[in-house]
Amino acid sequence: MLKTSVPAHIFAFLVTASIDADDDMDMYSVENEPSRTELDSHANMPVVGRNAYIISEHGQMAEVSAYSPDYDPKRIPIVNAAVKYNCPYTGKSYALIIRNALHVPSMKNNLVPPFVMREAGVVINEVPKIHCDDPSIAEHSIYFKETKFRIPMSLWGTFSYFPTCKPTYEFLTNTDEVYLITPSTWNPHNSQYAENEANMLDWEGNMREEKDRQQVIISEIEENAVMVATMGISSAEAAMVDNILDSEEGDKSRYEVHPRIPTLVDEVSCVLGKVSPILDEYSMYQHLLARTELGHIQTSVGSTNVLFGNTLVTEDATTTYEEESSGTDANTCSTSEESDNDEEQLFQDIQAARLDGRLDLDDIMVNATTVTGLKNSVDPEHLAKIWRITHDDAKRTLEVTTQLSQRKEDPKLSRNYGTNDRMLRYKRIHEYFFMDTFFATSKGGKSSRGHTCCQLFVTDKGYVHVIPMRARTEVLQAVKEFAKEIGAPDAIICDAAREQKSQGLRKFLNDIGTTLKVLEHDTPWANKAELYIGLIKEAVRKDMRDSNSPLAFWDYCLDRRARINNMTAKTMFKLHGNNPHTALTNTEGDISNLSQYAWYDWCYFREKRNKFPHNQEVLGRVLGPARGDGNEMSQWILKANGKVVPRRTHRPLNVAERHSEVEKKKRSIFDRLIEEKWGTGITPPKNDPDCNDEDDNFEEYTDEDEEPRLIPETEDSVNCNGTLINQHPAYDRLLNAQVSLPDGDKDVIGKVIQRSIGPDGKITGVYDDNPMLNSIIYDVELPDGQLKEYAANVIAENMLTQVDSDGYSTTMMKGIVDFSKDAAIAVPKSEGMISTKRGHRRLRKTTKGWKLLVQWADSSETWIPLKDLKESHPVELAEFAKSRGIQAEPAFAWWVPYVLRKRDIILSKVNARLRKTTHKYGIELPTSVEHALELDNANGNTLWRDAYEKEMTNVGIAFEVLPEGQKAPNGWHLVTGHLIWDLKMDFTRKARWVLDGHKTPDPVGSTYAGVVSRESVRIAFTYAALNDVDIFAADIRNAYLQAPSSQKDYIICGPEFGLENVGRVALIHRALYGGKSAGRDFRNHLRACMRHLEFISCPADPDVWMRPSKKSDGQEYYEYILLYTDDALVISENAEKVLRLELGRYFELKQESIGEAKLYLGSSVRKVELENGVKCWAFGSSQYVQAAVKNVEAWLAKEENRMWSKHLPSKPDSPLPVTYRPELDVSPELNSRTSSYYQSLIGVLRWMVELGRVDICLEVSMMSSHLALPREGHLRHLLRIFRYLKKHHNAELVFDPSDPVVNEADFERRDWTSSEFGAIDGEEVLPPNMPQPRGFGFVIRAKVDADHAADLVTRRSRTGFLIFLNCALVYWSSKKQTSVESSSFGSEFVAMKQCCEYLRGLRYKLRMMGIPCDEPSYIFGDNQSVLANTTIPDSTLKKKSQSTAYHFVREGSARDEWRTSYINTNDNESDLLTKVLAHGQKRVGFVSRLLHHVYDNAT
Secondary structure (H helix, E strand, O other), X not given: OEEEEEOHHHHHHHHHHHHHHHHOOHHHOOOOOOEEEEEOOOOOOOEEOOOOEEEEEEEEEEEEEEOOOOOOOEEEEEEEEEEEEEOOOOOOEEEEEXXXXXXXOOOOOEEEOHHHHHHOOOEEEOOOHHHOOOOOOOOOEEEEOOOOEEEEOEEEOOEEEEEXXXXXXXXXXXXXXXXXXXXXXXXXXXXXXXHHHHOXXXXXXXXXXXXXXXXXXXXXXXXXXXXXXOOOOOHHHHHHHHHHHHOOOOOHHHOOOOOOOOHHHHHHHHHHHOOOOOOOHHHHHHHHHHHHHHHHHHHHHOOOOOOOOOOOOOHHHHHHHHHHHHHHHHHHOOOHHHHHHHHHHHHHHHHHHHHOOOOOHHHHOEOOOOOOOOOOOOXXXXXXXXXXXXXXXXXXXXXXXXXXXXXXXXXXXOOOOOOOOOOOOOXXXXXXXXXXXXXXXXXXXXXXXOOOEEEEEEOOOOOEEEEEEOOHHHHHHHHHHHHHHOOEEEEEEEOOOHHHHOHHHHHHHHHOOOEEEEOOOOOHHHOHHHHHHHHHHHHHHHHHHHHOOXXXXXXXXXXXHHHHHHHOOOOOOOOOOOOHHHHHHOOOEEOOOOOOOOXXXXXXXXXXXOOOOOOOEXXXXXXXXXXXXXXXXXXXXXXXXXXXXXXXXXXXOOHHHHHOHHHHHHHHHHHHHHHHHHOOOOOOOOOOOOOOOOOOOOOOOOEOOEOOOOOXXXXXXEOOOOOEOOOOOOXXXXXXXXXXXXXXXXXXXXXXEEEOEOOOOOEOOOOOOOXXXXXXXXXXXXXXXXXXXXXXXXXXXXHHHOEOOOOEEOOOXXXXXXXXXXXXXXXXXXXXXXXXXXXXXXXXXXXXXXXXEEEEOOOOEEEEEHHHHHHHOHHHHHHHHHHHOOOOOHHHHOOHHHHHHOHHHHHHHOOOOOOEEEEEOOEEOOOOHHHHHHHHHHHOOOHHHHHHHHHXXXXXXXXXXXXOOOOOOOOOEEOOEEEEEEEOOOXXXXXXXXXXXXXXXXXXXXXXXXEOOHHHHHHHHHHHHHHOOEEEEEEEOOOHHHOEEEEEEEEEOOHHHOHHHOOOEEEEEEOOOOOOOHHHHHHHHXXXXXXXXXXXXXXXXXXXXXXXXXXXXXXEEEEEEEEEOOEEEEEEOOHHHHHHHHHHHHOOEOHHHOEEOOXXXXXXXXXXXXXXXXXXXXXXXXXXXXXXXHHHHHHHHOHHHHHHHOOOOOOOOOOOOOOOOHHHOOOOEOOHHHHHHHHHHHHHHHHHHHOOOHHHHHHHHHHHOOOOOOEXXXXXXXXXXXXXXXXXXXXXXXXXXXXOOOOHHHHOOXXXXXXXXXXXXXXXXXXXXXXXXXXXXXXEEEEEEEEOOOOOOOOOOEEEEEEEEOOEEEEEEEEEOOOOOOOHHHHHHHHHHHHHHHHHHHHHHHHHOOOOOOOOEEXXXXXXXXXXXXXXXXXOOOOHHHHHHHHHHHHHHHOOOEEEEEOOHHHOHHHHHOOOOOOOHHHHHHHHHHOEOOOOOOO
16 A cells, blocks of 8 residues: 655545546546646646546555545555646647556546656656746756657646647557656655765765766666557458448348448457447548458468457357368368468468558567467576577576566557656767678678678677777778767777778877777787687577578677677676676666567567557567667567568567467568568578678688788686686787897897797787787897897896886996087076175086986986986986086086085996986886877887876866866965876886975974774674674775865866866865875864764774674674774674675775785685684785795896805705894995895885784894894894795784684782772773674683893893684783893793783773773793792792882782793793794794694795
8 A cells, every 4th residue: 555645735636536536437537628738846646637537446446645644544555547648739648657657536627746757768857948047948848858859748727738639549559749747656655766866965065076976776667567558450340341231131220321330240349349439430441441352361470369358259259260161271281282272372462462552571570479478577497498599508698697678477569658768879988899890791781781700899708889880981980879878988099991090080089088999900809809700700690590590680790799799797807707798888788678589589579550450469580689770679570562661569489389380371471471571590682682692600800911820619718717808908018118138148228129939920929918828929139230039038137137116227328428408498607606694606506408318237228308317317417518628617516516526425336327317118218298109109109198198187187177267266386297108018008197295394283194903903804704794995096086175275287187178277176196285184074074984093093993783693792993094994794794895885995905905014814614613814925925035036146146145055944043043243334325225125124023923923033123223143044034034934923813722720809908908909991982792702811931141242131922712812922121131031021011001001902992801811921930020929029120120010900900830941932032042842832822734834
C-alpha cells in the first residue's frame, strides 16, 4: 500500500470525486473534451482525470492523506494513462504517457509534479517568461532532449499548464510520437533522492566535483503489463466473410448504407465502436474484404491467430476450416517429393504476387502461434551460447554488467518507448586509442549498406569501436563519428598510411584537443589495432559461418561483435576481471540489447504500418543493436523483402514457434527470399556482377605500406605478467640517446638512431618493459659516422654504469676549450661598476650571456652556462679566463682575482668532478618548454610535451588564471615557479611544476606534513589481528594539490600554461610542491576532513585517527586511519568502504593503490596463518634489503672503490666479529667523499632496523657512534654488515596476537602499604581524557638487559630491551647509557628504568587509542639484585647514585603499572641488543624467535 499526502482542498475534491466515481464512472466520459495538464509542485504523485485514456491498472491502491489531520485517508487506484497534446504550431499530435498516476474519473484536468517529470529525463523550465530578465523560447516550457521536442506552457491564473485532451485507441496504436513524461517506476518515499541531493555538496558547503559525488542507485522495478494488445484475423475468417456476403438471408433493413454487411459483423463493429468511432461498419467491411485475398497464402504458411470472445467465425465455418486444414496436413504427410513441389509452387506464387504488387511480404510473415511467455533475464548458459564465449567469461560478464531492460513474462508484443539519452557531444577521454583500416572480402562485393572497409579504434585495455566505411578515403569522417559517439581521447596512434595522417584529420584532431601520433616505419607490432583486427575478424567469421548469414551483412555483425568484446569480462591483467567498457568509461555496462538474440537470430517485430485488425507481429532476423537509430533497445531487423530496418519493439521466438511446422515453412520461405536478394554465407548476391562463388571469408589484413602478416588467433594473449602479445610502446624511448659504448679496445660516444631491420624485414629481438631484459637490436651511429648494432640491454647496461645514483653522467671534465658571449644579454665593460646606497662604487656581480664549451674525458663536448661551471670548477674557469684575456669582463672581474688568490683552499673544498646535468641516462634533459619542444621535434615524438602537459593538467586545479590585463587583488604576493624535468630508469619522461620556495620567506609555525610513528603502525596491525578486522591501504593522488593554500600568492603564466595564457596573472588557490607551507596546508586540510568524518586525533600520536564503531556481530571496537603524509592505512571491519566512500569523498585516491596492504613504508605486508591457526600480518624487509645490497655492490664495482672489496668475507654468518671494537679502530680516516658515503649507509641500515631487522640493531647502533669521524676500518666492517644482509635478507616480523603464557606465580603482587609508596598502593594514574576502551586488549611484556662498561673508551654501559604486545614484537632499543655506572647493578637498574619509562608511555598511548590496558606490564630481567630491589617493598638502597632509577621503578611497581620477574640469560632475547654474539646456537635461537625465515635458505 503506497501512502501519499496532498493539500486539504485537493484531498476534499479527491474524496468527493472518488465517491462520485463509484456511483457512475461513465458519466464523465466526454470525447475530445479540452482539458489542462497542470504542474503541481506540492504533489508527489501524478493525478489523472476523465480526460486521460487509462491504458492499464496496477491493481494497487494508494492511501491518500491530506496535510491536515482533520481528514481521514482515502484509497485511490493507481493506473497508467495517456493524454494527447495537439501542437498549435506544427499541427502534429503527440501521445504523452503518464505512468503510476492516481485515477480520479470526475476530475477534468490532470496534475503532474515537476520533480517526477525530471526523474523521467524531461527538462522542466517552470519559471514564467514574465519573470525572466531576458526570456527565450526555453523558458516556461517542457523539453525532450532526445528529439528536441518542446511543449510551451501557459498560465491559468498563477498555475503553469499545457492543453491536452483524451486520445483514442486508434491514435495510441498507430502514432509514432510517443513520449514518457513520468518514470516507469516511482516511489515518492524513496530516501535516495534526499541522499543524492545531500551528496552534491561537500563538507564545507561547496559543490562537489562530478567525479567525487557519491551516487545512491535507485533500483529498477519491472514494468507492468504492456499497453496495447494486437489483434489479427485468419484466412478461415476471411473465407467466412465470403460466405456471409454471398448469402441472401438476413434482415436487409439493418443495412441502409451498406446492405451487404452481415449481422455478425455489425455486432462486432458495435463492440469495436466503443474503442474508436473510426472503426464503424464500413471501415470494418473494407478491412475484412482486403484480407480475403491474402487469406489463402497466409493459411499456406501458417499465419493463423485464434481469437476468443466475439469472433467472426461460426462453428460451421470452423469445421470447414478444420477440414481444409486436415486435408492440408494429410497432403503434407504424403511423399516428400509432393511436399517439396507444393512448397516450391507456394514460393513461386509468393514471388509472383510480390512482383505484381499484390502482396507485401510482411503480410505473410505475421505471427502464426500463440505466445506463451518469455524468459525474464539472461543466464550465463544463454549468454555463452549467443556470444560464443566461455561459461566462466559469461558468468563474470553478468557480474560486471547490468540488464536494465528485461523481457517481461507478458507474451504480448508491445511498444518500447523512447529513452532520454544525452545529446551527443565531445567528451574528454583520458586514454590513447590505436586505429587502423581493414578491408572485407573483395570477392564478396560491398555490404548491404555499400561498405567495403572499416576503421577500427582500440585502447590498450581492449575497448574496440568500429565504423564501417565505403572507401578508405572516409577515415576523416570515421574519426569525426568516433569523436561524437565515444569522445575525444588524449591521443590517436596510427601507422604511416597516407589517409591516416591527412592534413584534414590532423586539423580536426587538433580542434578537439587530441594528439595524432604517427608510428615510425617498420613498427607494425606497435599498433595494437592490428592485433584486434585479427581477433575481431575471426569472431565475425565464426558468427557468419555458423549462422549461414549472407556476406553482405558483415558490417552489422562486426559492430555487434565489437560491442560484445567491450562488454565481456576478461582475465587480462590490466582489466582485473572487469570488461573494457568499464575500464574506459568507469561505468557499469548494460547488456540488455545484446543478451536477447544470437547473431542472425529469428524474431517477431512490431510493424507499425499494419492497421487494425491486421496482425502487427512480423517475422524477421536480428542483425544486432541499431546504433544511433531509435532507443537503446532498438535492433536492426532484416525483413523478408531484404530491407534492414531499425525496430525497438521485438521479441525472440518461443518454443512453440520454433518447433511449429507452419512456422518452419514460413522461415524456409524467408531464407529463400533473402538468398535471392543477398546470397548466403558462401555465395555472394546473384545481382552483383563483380562477385563469384570462390570466397567464403574475409581477406587477411593488408595495408599498402606493409607486407601481409599473420595475426595470432587468440582473444586475450598475455604473458605471465599480464602484458598483451606484441604490446610494444608507441614510441621508442631509447632513440636519440647518447651513451658510451665499447668499440674495440676503447669506448666511444654513440647515438642510438633506429631499430635494426633483419634480412626478413622484421625487427630483431624481443621487447620487454625492463630495459635490462629488452633484446631488440638498434643501429648506433659512432663519431666517425659508422653504424654498428647493439642490443637494447647492452645500451641500457652501459647507460646505468656511467651515471651516478641520481642518473646523471659522471664523466670527468677534460678541459674548457671555448667560450661564447651573447652581446645582447651580457653586461658590457662600461657598465661593470655600480653605486651602492652610500655612494660607493663596486663591481657588478653578473654571469649573464656567457657560456663555456666543455670537453669531457669521453671526447664529447657540451656548452655549459657560466653560472654553473663557476660553482663546480671555479679554479679551472678562472685560469681559462686569464689565459684568454677575458678576466676583465664584468662576468669574470668580480670573482676571478679572488679565486686565483685562494686557489689552494678552493681546490681542497671543491669536488674535482662535475655531473653532466644536461643529460640523464644518456637522454638530454630540457631546460624550458621551448627546449622540450625542440627536443621532441628533433626526436620525432612528443614525449617531453606529453610529460609537461600531463603535469599541467594535474596542477591546473591549483590556479585561477585571470582575464588578460587584470591585475592580482590587493594583498596577494608575486612568487615564481618552474618545471623540473626528469627521466625515470625506464626512460619515461617526467615533468613537475614546483614553486620556488627558496625565494619566499619562512612561514610562521610548522611547515611539515604529518607522519605516523612506526610503533603506532605495529600496534595497529596487532590490534587488527586480535580483533579480526581488515586492513586496507591507499595513496592520495596529488595530495598537496587537494588542500587549499594558506598563502595569498600569484604567478605570471609562462608558456607551459598555454600560449593563450602567457603573461596573465594566475592566483594560486591550492598547496603546491615546493611551497614552504604546502605540507602544513595539506595537514590542516586533512585534519578538517577527518573531523568531518567524525574521526578524532589520538593525543598520543596526532596522525592516528580513531572512531568508535561496531562489528557485524555487535562487538564494539575502534576504526583507525593512520596517515603518513599521503599514505592512508585503514583498520576497520569495512576498511574498503571507509577508504572509497568516506575518505574518497574528500580526496582523489589512486584506484590502483586501494586494496589490502601489500607494501607500506618500505615493508612488504602480507597476511599469514600461523601453526596455531591464528591469522595475522607480517612485515618483510627483503625487497628493501636486497635493493640496498645491490646499490652497495654497484658502488664496490667501480674502479676507484674496488679496494674496499678486499678482505671482506663473502658470506658472513654474523654482522660483526666478536673481537671487533669500533671505538678502538685506529685505521686511517676516510676522505670527505667516502665519509659522506659512510653516513648514507648508516642511514640505510637504520631504516632497515626500523623495518624490523632486530638482528642488526646493536651493530648499527655501535657503528653509528662514529658518524663524525669514520675510519677505513669502520667502513670495511659496515660493508661486512651488508654482506651478512645479502646472505640473510629474507626476514619477516610477524605480529602474532596470540595470548602469551605468563606464570602469575612469578609475578606475585606485593603489599606496599608499609613502604614509602603506601599511599598510592595499586593506584595507577589514568589519563583524564582517555576514551572509552573498546575491543580486546593486550598483555604487555618486556625483556631488558644491560652490558656493563660496554664501551672500552668511555666505559659507558649499553641498554637493550624488547617490548611485546601479546606475542607481537612492537618495539626494540639498543643505546649507550648517558652516565658511567660503577657496577653492573647500576647499569642494570638504569636499563630497567629506561624500559619502564618507555612502558609508561606505551600504556598511555594504548589508553588514548581506546585499547584496553587493565593488566600490569610484565618485565623480565636477568639481574637478581635489581629484581629484588624492585619487588620487595621494604628493601633499602645502599648506593645513592642509583636513587633516581631505584625510586622510579619502585613507584611503578607500587602503582601496579608493571611487575618484574627473573629470566635466565640464555632465554633473554634482549641479550642480542647489548653484546655482539658469535654465530651459534644462542644467536640463531634468539634471532629465530624474533624474526621468521632469517636462516631459511640463506644464500
